[in-house]
Amino acid sequence: xxxxxxxxxxxxxxxxxxxxxxxxxxxxGHHAPPLVLLFACLYAISFLAVRRSRRTRPAxxxxxxxxxxNGRFIDTLAKETDNAIQKGLRRSVGSNDLTPVQDAKQWPxxxxxxxxxxxxxxxWTIATxxxxxxxxxxxVDVVYRAPLMYPSQELSFARVGHVSDTSASLLIRxxxxxxxxxxxxxxxxxxxxxxxxxxxxxxxxxxYWLSNxxxxxxxxxxxxxxxxxxxxxxxxxxxxxxFTTAPRQGCVAPGTDKITFLTSSCVKPxxxxxxxxxxxxxxxxxxxxxxxxxxxASFMLFLGDFIYVDVPRRLGxxxxxxxxxxRQVYSSPDWPLVSKDVPWIHVLDDHEIANxxxxxxxxxxxxxxxxxxxxHTSVNPPAVTPDASYFQFTHGPASFFLMDTRRYRSPSQPxxxxxxxxxxxxxKQLSHLLSFLSRHEPEGVKWKFVISSIPFTRNWxxxxxxxxxxxxxxxxxxxxxxxxxxxxxxxxxxxxxRHEFAATxxxxxxxxxxxxxxxVHEFSTSPLSMFYLPFRTYEEREGEGEPCLKYIPDGNxxxxxxEVMGGKGEQGVMRFRLFVDGYEVWDHVLTTGPVVVGGGRxxxxxxx
Numbered sequence: 001x002x003x004x005x006x007x008x009x010x011x012x013x014x015x016x017x018x019x020x021x022x023x024x025x026x027x028x029g030h031h032a033p034p035l036v037l038l039f040a041c042l043y044a045i046s047f048l049a050v051r052r053s054r055r056t057r058p059a060x061x062x063x064x065x066x067x068x069x070n071g072r073f074i075d076t077l078a079k080e081t082d083n084a085i086q087k088g089l090r091r092s093v094g095s096n097d098l099t100p101v102q103d104a105k106q107w108p109x110x111x112x113x114x115x116x117x118x119x120x121x122x123x124w125t126i127a128t129x130x131x132x133x134x135x136x137x138x139x140v141d142v143v144y145r146a147p148l149m150y151p152s153q154e155l156s157f158a159r160v161g162h163v164s165d166t167s168a169s170l171l172i173r174x175x176x177x178x179x180x181x182x183x184x185x186x187x188x189x190x191x192x193x194x195x196x197x198x199x200x201x202x203x204x205x206x207x208y209w210l211s212n213x214x215x216x217x218x219x220x221x222x223x224x225x226x227x228x229x230x231x232x233x234x235x236x237x238x239x240x241x242x243f244t245t246a247p248r249q250g251c252v253a254p255g256t257d258k259i260t261f262l263t264s265s266c267v268k269p270x271x272x273x274x275x276x277x278x279x280x281x282x283x284x285x286x287x288x289x290x291x292x293x294x295x296x297a298s299f300m301l302f303l304g305d306f307i308y309v310d311v312p313r314r315l316g317x318x319x320x321x322x323x324x325x326x327r328q329v330y331s332s333p334d335w336p337l338v339s340k341d342v343p344w345i346h347v348l349d350d351h352e353i354a355n356x357x358x359x360x361x362x363x364x365x366x367x368x369x370x371x372x373x374x375x376h377t378s379v380n381p382p383a384v385t386p387d388a389s390y391f392q393f394t395h396g397p398a399s400f401f402l403m404d405t406r407r408y409r410s411p412s413q414p415x416x417x418x419x420x421x422x423x424x425x426x427x428k429q430l431s432h433l434l435s436f437l438s439r440h441e442p443e444g445v446k447w448k449f450v451i452s453s454i455p456f457t458r459n460w461x462x463x464x465x466x467x468x469x470x471x472x473x474x475x476x477x478x479x480x481x482x483x484x485x486x487x488x489x490x491x492x493x494x495x496x497x498r499h500e501f502a503a504t505x506x507x508x509x510x511x512x513x514x515x516x517x518x519x520v521h522e523f524s525t526s527p528l529s530m531f532y533l534p535f536r537t538y539e540e541r542e543g544e545g546e547p548c549l550k551y552i553p554d555g556n557x558x559x560x561x562x563e564v565m566g567g568k569g570e571q572g573v574m575r576f577r578l579f580v581d582g583y584e585v586w587d588h589v590l591t592t593g594p595v596v597v598g599g600g601r602x603x604x605x606x607x608x
Contacts, residue, residue, distance in 0.1 A: 005049035006116065012042035013115025013132055020135040024273035027531045028142065028312040036139045043115065043132060051117050051125075138275060143313050146269060146279040152327035158239035159330075160343040161219075161379025162393065163299065165227040165246040168343075169379035172207075172235055173330075175216040179237045181208040184220045189230040189242070201234070215323050215371065219378045228253040242341045246298065247396040250444020252566030259396045259566070260295055262288070262342075264559035265303035265349065265453065265496025266527030268311060269332060272556060282334040284529025284557035287582040289337035295561050298395065300342055301402075303496035303526070304349025304453035306376070309368070311351065317364040322352075323371040330375075346376040347402050348389060349453035349497060356466040358411045365407070384432045390425075392436055397444050397572065398564045401436045402451040404429065412465045417472045424471040430478075437481045437491070446488060446572025446592050447564055450478075452495040455524045457504040457546050462537035467497075479506060483514040490572055490592035494562075496526035501558050501578060502538050503549035503588060517593030521549070523576050525560040532556055549588060555580035570594065 016039035023032035111118040111128050118124035154175060161169040174182050183206040188199040205220035225231065227248045234240040247253050269280045277283075307325035315321060329335065350357040353368040361369075377383070381393035381402070391402040408426030415422045425433065437448065458469030468475045482491045504522045508514035532555055540548040552558075558580050565573040572592040578585055 003049070003053060005046045005053065008042060008046035009050055009116055010114045012039045012046060013128075015039045016043055016132055017115075017135060020139055023312070024135075024138055024142065026272075026534060028268065028271060028273075030310060030312050030314070033139055033143050033313055036136060040132065040136050047115070047117065047129065138273065141275065141279075142270070142273055146328060147315055147324065150279055150328060150331065151324050152280075152331040155327045155331050156237055156239065157330055157335075158233075158235050158237075158241065159339050159379075160233075160241060160243045161376075162345055162381040163243050163245055163343050164381075164393065164395075165248050166225050167221060167223045168225065168231070168233075168243050168245065170205075170220045170222065170233060171217060171375065171379045172220065172237075172239070173215070173217045173327075174207075174210060174235075174237045176237070177210075180210065181206050181236075182210070182218075183207075183236050184222075184233060185235075186222055186231050186233040188226070189232055191230070215327075215374055217374050217378075227251075241339075243343060244298070247566075249394050249442045250397060252396050257566055258563045259398065260297045260561055260563050261395070262295070262297045262300040262559055262561055263303060263494050263496075263523070264288075264300075264525050264528040266305040266351075266499060267329065267529040268308045268527075269328060271530055278333050280328050280332040282329075282332045282529045284527070284559075285332065285334035285338045287557045287579070288528065288559055289334070290582060291561075291579060292338065292342065297342055297561065300338070300344045301400075301451060301494065302344055302346050302528075303451060303494065304347050305351045305497065305526075305530075306346060308351045308530075309353075310355055314354075317367055319367045319370040322364075322368050323374075326371045326375045345380055345391075345402070347451055347453050348372060348376075348404055348406050350406060350466070353406060356412070356463070357406050358409050358466075360407060360409070385428075388429070390429050390432070392432075394442070394445060396564070397566050398447045398449055399436075399441055399445050400449045400451060401433055403433065403453070405453050409471070412470050417470045420473050422471055423474050424468060425474065430474065433478065434481050437478075437485055440486060441489065444566070444568070447490045447492060447574055448485065449562075450482075450491065450493045452493060454497045455495045455502075456493045456522050457502070457506075457524070458544065459502065459504060459538050459540050459546055459548065460498055460500075461539050462533075462535075479520065482506075482520045483508045483512075483518040485518070487517075487594065488570060488572070488592055490574065490590060491520045492562075492574070492590070493520065493522040494560075495522060495524040498524060498537070499527045499530060499532050500538060500551070500553040501525050501555075501560075501580070502551045503576070505547050505549055507545065507547070509545065515593065521590060523560055523562075525558050525578065527556065528559055529557055550578075550586055552578065552580060552585065557581050 016036055019032050019035050108118060108124045111124050115128050115132060156174050156176065158170060158172045161171060170184060172182060183203055185201040185203045187201050189197060204222050207218045210216045210218060225245050227245050230242065230244050232242050252259055267282060267284060269282055270277050306329060309322055309325050352372055353365055359365065377389065381391040383391055389407050390404040393400055403425060405424055408429055409424045410422045454467045456468045458464060460467060464470060485491055502524050506520040507516055508518055532553060536553060538551050540546065561577040563575040571594065575587060575589045577587045
């Protein structure tokens with residue numbers, strides 16, 4: 001009976017290379033590293049067994065046992081594997097007279113392809129082992145290099161959070177005690193670059209002591225600012241930047257006809273893997289940065305998964321582990337490209353806690369919430385209520401409600417998706433959302449944006465237990481409230497999480513009391529810098545009433561630019577622009593329904 005060592009060598013080498021490639025370039029799943037380790041061990045053991053069998057094979061002309069008669073290509077290769085390889089080689093050279101050793105000399109690529117030791121050349125043997133060894137080192141590099149070698153304890157930076165028409169919030173981190181006290185100054189800038197700066201610097205905040213309790217961070221709120229005005233800020237630790245205050249509610253800046261903001265989610269350093277890249281590099285940030293001068297965005301709405309604490313491997317569940325993940329993103333050499341002049345606003349999703357999180361505030365939520373509060377909510381828009389983790393604000397002609405779909409949700413199992421006892425938001429947050437939808441906005445505010453870290457549509461069939469598709473009763477309550485919004489106001493849902501893009505419509509049921517003009521639209525965009533799924537997970541199904549406007553799954557970097565038009569006309573206009581891997585690939589324009597006395601389908605006659 002032929003030895004199975006060569007067959008194990010071929011199979012383990014092939015599996016190692018396949019899993020490593022998928023992990024490094026496709027999906028950095030947490031199952032891959034232990035599988036690579038397992039296949040590497042099997043490969044090493046079987047490879048040595050094959051080499052050992054060659055050294056002990058019979059001399060030329062000696063009698064051979066049946067178990068060695070099939071081993072001419074590599075001594076003891078299993079009969080089926082040997083025959084297949086030999087048949088392929090002979091077919092390639094058109095001869096049946098070549099000996100196995102001659103075949104191997106002419107086709108050393110077979111040794112490289114299958115991970116087998118070359119029968120005559122030590123260099124080809126080293127090369128084939130080297131391929132597998134390098135792949136193993138790359139996997140180790142991805143898992144451990146950044147956490148161990150780039151904990152980013154020395155990170156010193158400043159960024160802008162929420163900016164209203166009269167205020168701006170700044171986050172500063174400075175771990176170097178020699179820089180203390182840290183103080184912040186600001187000044188207004190002229191409307192055009194041709195005018196000299198005449199406004200003197202004003203000091204607005206100081207910190208005489210920073211400690212590990214806050215991970216050496218503190219926040220500063222600059223108040224009593226003027227709308228539509230450009231400002232410069234400077235921190236005593238040599239950090240500086242700019243921001244522009246929002247226009248007054250219902251208005252756009254003079255000389256413009258719109259506001260623009262960005263939306264995306266999901267970032268993970270150095271993916272797809274490039275061994276020559278900085279361990280904290282973000283390719284998606286570079287794609288975004290090249291469009292910022294053209295888009296002139298007022299802010300970025302980042303819809304969760306700013307960190308991936310459990311991808312590719314969770315290395316801890318303590319606050320420091322979570323803090324390190326945040327520091328590493330802010331330490332990325334590409335972060336300044338997308339943050340120096342663009343405020344970032346955040347919502348929470350699962351990978352800031354744990355995959356598909358539905359455990360409310362149980363562990364590890366308290367550890368995860370620590371840096372989430374320090375680095376993000378501290379400079380987010382005002383919370384709806386004290387200690388809440390959902391927010392709302394108005395920026396020019398648009399108002400926003402940022403939901404928290406993790407902290408308050410019911411467990412995804414075992415209750416059914418239609419259970420009346422199941423909630424994504426919790427009773428208080430749901431009540432505040434419904435109030436937001438029903439309230440009358442100031443004149444000129446014609447769009448309400450509801451921000452969800454996870455998709456609102458049920459058209460995503462993979463992993464749907466983690467989305468609104470598993471909380472249909474509460475979703476229906478929200479949809480009916482959206483359809484009932486005052487005429488002339490449009491409702492748009494922005495979401496992320498799926499690592500794909502899809503635009504979906506939610507028209508009211510036929511023959512219902514709501515007009516077609518009340519249709520709600522969702523734009524779900526991700527990732528900004530992460531993997532995309534190699535298989536299709538979005539499917540529109542007949543009878544569910546959620547038509548697909550556009551589905552674009554491919555691309556490691558996706559972000560949307562939302563343009564909300566100003567003006568005094570009755571109907572509001574907005575445009576969504578999609579960018580994939582640095583290119584604009586799709587856009588879509590929406591208008592609000594007409595302001596017409598009457599209800600139901602009477603308004604459709606005017607809207608068309």
